[in-house]
């Protein structure tokens with residue numbers, strides 16, 4: 388507890404272009420709950436290098452992501468927004484936690500299996516211990532709540548297991564974190580294949596709306612979205628394409644699915660898709676404008692990056708020193 392508030396930690400990778408799915412499924416929730424917590428929002432660039440990256444590209448994307456956090460509405464004076472690689476505690480705690488995590492546990496991680504299959508030429512040990520770095524992120528700040536998508540639940544469970552194991556050995560060192568699954572919750576699916584999640588790494592660019600897409604592109608992608616031959620705007624599993632568009636429309640406008648069904652009763656898909664496109668534009672346009680403004684203000688962004696890295700270092704060191712002492716590292720002479 389800091390300032391009587393619980394602590395929240397979350398992070399995103401700076402790989403690929405952020406999609407509308409990332410915004411509606413994660414960032415938007417972060418913004419809506421941030422006032423209730425002491426928050427740490429990290430750009431997890433150390434996780435990114437578990438897959439080969441172009442260095443210049445990674446640096447650029449990390450900065451873009453950090454500015455997107457701010458453009459989406461997270462005030463960097465109130466939320467600690469920073470780069471993982473700027474706070475050495477992440478790496479230091481990871482090493483220690485590596486020694487309290489079993490190979491068998493990491494072997495069970497489905498994301499490791501998926502990524503190892505996808506990058507068979509580079510199954511490095513960082514990819515294997517990726518979940519330990521994630522556990523360190525969370526435990527370093529004694530986070531009470533962690534907003535994550537369903538795909539990260541297994542990693543969060545492992546984080547809890549590591550924390551409990553460590554606490555059993557050394558006393559109450561770590562807060563055992565809880566997952567926070569956003570209430571809008573709707574998982575945004577690909578516009579081209581509504582059985583598949585809208586993804587940063589989709590080969591088909593028409594499947595995803597990117598946060599940086601221009602407005603004509605947004606409208607065009609919505610118009611081209613795959614639907615069905617039913618011809619009516621109904622929220623049901625039998626019409627996954629339409630259902631996904633309704634989810635997008637609802638997330639952007641705050642309306643409920645039943646309301647949308649009524650609104651478009653007897654109207655065609657063409658009109659409905661146009662309305663979805665306009666709803667998305669109404670969200671992305673101000674976000675992009677804010678982003679453009681921030682891009683002009685290098686001095687401000689640089690100052691925030693520096694100050695927040697210092698703040699994160701300060702809090703993380705409290706946990707780190709405690710942990711180092713518990714495991715038996717010699718005291719630092721001051």
Ligand code: TRP
Nearest residue numbers: 396397398399400431521524533
């Ligand atoms: N692994 C997460 C993802 O890919 C990102 C992440 C890293 C994270 N560290 C975290 C999320 C800590 C929440 C808390 O989505």
